Amino acid sequence: MRMPRHYKRRLLVFLTIMGPGIITASVDQDAGGIATYSLAGAHYGFSLLWVLFFTTISLAVVQEMGSRMGVVTGKGLGELIRERYGVRPAVLILAILVVANLANTIAEFAGVAAAFEIFGIPRFLSVPLTALFVSWLVVQGTYAVVERVFLIASALYLLYVVSAILADPPWGEVLRQTIQPAFQMERNYLIMLITLVGTTIAPWMQFYVQSSTVDKGIRWQDYKYARFDVFVGAVVAAGVAYFIIVACGATLHAHGVRIETAADAARALEPFAGRYATLLFALGLLNASIFSAAVLPLSTAYVTCEALGWETGVDRRPTEAPGFFSIYLAMIGIGALTILWPNVPLLPIMFFSQTLNGILLPLTLIIVLQLVNDREIMGEAVNSPILNLIGWGTAFLLIAITILLLITFIL
Amino acid sequence: MVSMPMEPPQRITSLTHWLSRPVVDRRGREVGNLKDLVVLVWGLHPRVSKLSIARAGEEDLLVPWESVAEMTETPRGSTVILDRPREELTPADLRGNEMALGRNILDKKVMDTHRRRVVRVNDVQLEWRDDGYHIVGVLAGMHSLLRRLFPERPLQRIVSRFKIAIPHEVVPWEHVEPIETELTRARRRAVYTKLAQLHPADIADIMEELNPSERAAILNGLEAETAVEALTETEPEVQAGVIQMLELEKASDMLEMMEPDEAADILGDLPQAKAHALLKEMEPAEAEDVVELLEHKEDTAGGLMTTVYVTAGPETTVSQALERLRAVAEDVEAIYYLYVTDPSERLVGVLSLRELILARPDQPLHEIMVTQVITVRPEAAIREVAETLSKYNLVALPVVDEEGKLEGIVTVDDVLDDLIPMIWKRRAAKKYI
Numbered sequence: 001m002r003m004p005r006h007y008k009r010r011l012l013v014f015l016t017i018m019g020p021g022i023i024t025a026s027v028d029q030d031a032g033g034i035a036t037y038s039l040a041g042a043h044y045g046f047s048l049l050w051v052l053f054f055t056t057i058s059l060a061v062v063q064e065m066g067s068r069m070g071v072v073t074g075k076g077l078g079e080l081i082r083e084r085y086g087v088r089p090a091v092l093i094l095a096i097l098v099v100a101n102l103a104n105t106i107a108e109f110a111g112v113a114a115a116f117e118i119f120g121i122p123r124f125l126s127v128p129l130t131a132l133f134v135s136w137l138v139v140q141g142t143y144a145v146v147e148r149v150f151l152i153a154s155a156l157y158l159l160y161v162v163s164a165i166l167a168d169p170p171w172g173e174v175l176r177q178t179i180q181p182a183f184q185m186e187r188n189y190l191i192m193l194i195t196l197v198g199t200t201i202a203p204w205m206q207f208y209v210q211s212s213t214v215d216k217g218i219r220w221q222d223y224k225y226a227r228f229d230v231f232v233g234a235v236v237a238a239g240v241a242y243f244i245i246v247a248c249g250a251t252l253h254a255h256g257v258r259i260e261t262a263a264d265a266a267r268a269l270e271p272f273a274g275r276y277a278t279l280l281f282a283l284g285l286l287n288a289s290i291f292s293a294a295v296l297p298l299s300t301a302y303v304t305c306e307a308l309g310w311e312t313g314v315d316r317r318p319t320e321a322p323g324f325f326s327i328y329l330a331m332i333g334i335g336a337l338t339i340l341w342p343n344v345p346l347l348p349i350m351f352f353s354q355t356l357n358g359i360l361l362p363l364t365l366i367i368v369l370q371l372v373n374d375r376e377i378m379g380e381a382v383n384s385p386i387l388n389l390i391g392w393g394t395a396f397l398l399i400a401i402t403i404l405l406l407i408t409f410i411l
Numbered sequence: 412m413v414s415m416p417m418e419p420p421q422r423i424t425s426l427t428h429w430l431s432r433p434v435v436d437r438r439g440r441e442v443g444n445l446k447d448l449v450v451l452v453w454g455l456h457p458r459v460s461k462l463s464i465a466r467a468g469e470e471d472l473l474v475p476w477e478s479v480a481e482m483t484e485t486p487r488g489s490t491v492i493l494d495r496p497r498e499e500l501t502p503a504d505l506r507g508n509e510m511a512l513g514r515n516i517l518d519k520k521v522m523d524t525h526r527r528r529v530v531r532v533n534d535v536q537l538e539w540r541d542d543g544y545h546i547v548g549v550l551a552g553m554h555s556l557l558r559r560l561f562p563e564r565p566l567q568r569i570v571s572r573f574k575i576a577i578p579h580e581v582v583p584w585e586h587v588e589p590i591e592t593e594l595t596r597a598r599r600r601a602v603y604t605k606l607a608q609l610h611p612a613d614i615a616d617i618m619e620e621l622n623p624s625e626r627a628a629i630l631n632g633l634e635a636e637t638a639v640e641a642l643t644e645t646e647p648e649v650q651a652g653v654i655q656m657l658e659l660e661k662a663s664d665m666l667e668m669m670e671p672d673e674a675a676d677i678l679g680d681l682p683q684a685k686a687h688a689l690l691k692e693m694e695p696a697e698a699e700d701v702v703e704l705l706e707h708k709e710d711t712a713g714g715l716m717t718t719v720y721v722t723a724g725p726e727t728t729v730s731q732a733l734e735r736l737r738a739v740a741e742d743v744e745a746i747y748y749l750y751v752t753d754p755s756e757r758l759v760g761v762l763s764l765r766e767l768i769l770a771r772p773d774q775p776l777h778e779i780m781v782t783q784v785i786t787v788r789p790e791a792a793i794r795e796v797a798e799t800l801s802k803y804n805l806v807a808l809p810v811v812d813e814e815g816k817l818e819g820i821v822t823v824d825d826v827l828d829d830l831i832p833m834i835w836k837r838r839a840a841k842k843y844i
Contacts (some may be wrong), residue, residue, distance in 0.1 A: 020664055074623070074624025086559070088560060214623070215622070215623070217624065217656050218623075308556060309530055
């Protein structure tokens with residue numbers, strides 16, 4: 001597919017500004033993320049902000065590993081696992097990715113349904129239409145269009161910052177809780193911890209940042225730019241999350257409002273930040289959901305097909321790349337159909353999908369850490385001890401919290 | 412000399428069938444498990460020359476194929492039996508032209524030069540010849556993938572029970588071109604003899620299926636001329652990406668070898684700092700041509716034109732002109748027109764090759780040249796250029812500035828790339844009306 005040249009040039013300029021790290025961070029703010037951060041702020045006030053502080057560091061570190069592997073090897077994470085460990089381990093990891101991303105896609109459609117319901121449009125209308133729209137984007141439209149629409153949309157995440165500032169929180173208290181860790185050995189709190197980490201550092205992000213670094217074609221000599229981009233991305237991702245929690249903490253939590261549906265999160269902002277808060281919240285949720293619903297199945301299909309050696313590419317016809325389109329369309333289909341099931345609760349779906357991500361994350365991290373420390377693959381670019389400490393630390397803390405959570409279920 | 416008394420269990424077998432199988436010595440004592448098969452990269456179907464054996468608590472052992480007595484089915488399954496007691500095994504070294512299949516081919520991407528695509532290798536097919544096993548092809552596709560995932564027998568049972576047709580895909584070794592192996596890395600550059608046989612446009616198609624770094628590896632391993640032609644045939648965004656992945660010197664060499672308009676297109680797509688660095692690295696003369704073109708907008712005559720064409724003075728004779736064309740034809744693509752310019756480079760006439768051939772050799776050009784030259788201005792839009800080319804049935808169109816100075820020519824193939832999508836769109840629209 002050839003496009004007029006001037007159009008292509010503009011796209012390239014876009015891509016040089018928006019690096020893989022920042023793009024990944026933008027997709028990270030999806031329906032599951034918004035739901036989790038809102039709940040964290042509404043139910044725990046500012047007391048979980050410290051988690052975000054540490055998660056930002058972990059996120060920056062593990063994303064940097066992915067980006068570095070992409071630059072050094074020129075290969076995606078799925079491909080690398082396949083080449084290093086063979087078919088079975090690769091399929092196992094891909095299965096984890098597919099399960100986690102299917103949960104995420106379902107959550108995106110839950111987000112679509114919830115956002116449209118705020119505008120009074122029933123889910124039986126909004127969800128199938130969105131599913132069709134998203135399928136059409138990829139099957140009929142060109143990849144460039146998908147990407148452009150998506151890049152423009154990511155600027156809308158700044159709405160959350162506006163929304164938080166309109167809520168006017170007590171900033172002194174906010175800052176104190178940001179750097180002061182607190183811990184409770186209680187089931188809901190532990191679930192919240194896992195979910196909060198799982199939504200900020202999701203397994204798919206490792207695959208995504210590495211693939212897009214590879215596709216961008218960055219040489220080792222230019223790696224410092226890529227690393228900067230990843231760090232900016234991590235700070236942006238965590239920054240948006242921070243403002244969502246602050247906004248909800250300042251309003252909902254201060255007034256003891258419990259969020260029962262996603263619409264509550266939006267409506268509850270009304271009395272405090274004016275009627276625009278609801279509109280902003282719903283618009284932001286809708287955008288995040290639709291574009292993550294397009295990007296996540298797409299990246300899953302890419303990673304899976306690349307590792308298994310199937311034809312990929314949105315610029316091919318479905319008959320030329322049957323595996324690719326089957327995975328993409330199946331994920332969207334299952335995601336949409338799950339939400340159309342009568343009376344499924346939207347908010348818990350968005351929230352628990354991220355818990356699943358948090359539980360599955362350590363497995364992905366362990367593989368990433370194995371590969372990034374493999375001298376045969378990385379040569380001199382293996383991890384420094386401090387990066388290993390943070391990486392392994394994140395994986396083990398998550399496993400530990402998951403085990404603690406299991407204990408609370410047994411006791 | 413190879414002395415192989417063994418009768419192979421199967422004429423055709425595969426690499427993964429044998430990997431991790433037990434290796435025993437002549438007396439049936441355990442030596443280890445088969446870790447890899449090493450081939451001597453020589454000839455059409457490289458022969459298995461060594462075996463790598465993984466041993467518990469010890470270093471891997473590399474033994475020559477000549478030490479193998481049998482590869483056979485025993486009560487404990489497929490087993491490699493060596494021809495001597497394990498104490499007498501002599502470890503061998505990997506030679507410079509040997510390559511381990513599991514490490515270099517299995518699970519890696521390779522190019523299929525026959526079907527012009529890239530496949531991931533699920534298995535390597537081996538065939539028994541008089542002197543041992545030879546690689547005959549690689550397996551891709553669903554069947555070989557499932558065989559890696561599930562045990563063979565239950566899989567076969569399910570397949571035959573439900574009569575599922577799972578496609579077998581074998582790429583014959585003569586069409587398999589690995590992208591990167593330990594051999595090519597040691598040589599610092601790959602030599603793609605099979606790939607180089609293809610038309611540059613086909614090489615470009617295959618390259619487009621690869622990652623940017625792999626594309627750069629391909630260009631580095633091809634002969635300079637083939638590499639430049641292949642690069643010119645790829646999509647513009649691929650070109651810009653590859654150029655960025657290459658060493659600065661290599662990239663600038665390639666740009667110098669290209670037509671200036673193609674080079675300018677690529678440089679125009681690069682970030683400014685990178686483009687500047689490349690221009691500085693290029694030979695000043697070539698860089699100057701490119702810079703001139705870069706000043707024009709990409710979808711105008713100025714942006715499309717090339718500065719490589721043939722000119723002559725009005726007093727030149729026909730035979731001198733033909734001699735000149737013959738001399739430059741090697742390097743200049745557009746020799747179908749000879750442009751006649753005065754000393755201040757103003758375009759005063761044009762002659763087609765046909766007119767030159769038909770003219771008397773001693774005639775000066777100004778007597779026979781066409782003085783009503785069809786030209787466009789550098790800022791003319793691509794559509795106007797295309798319409799002019801088509802209206803007057805021209806192969807190339809001179810571009811002149813306001814003073815009539817010849818700046819370059821636009822050839823029909825430069826316009827074609829941009830015209831085809833327009834035509835297709837129109838056709839597609841018609842289909843639905």
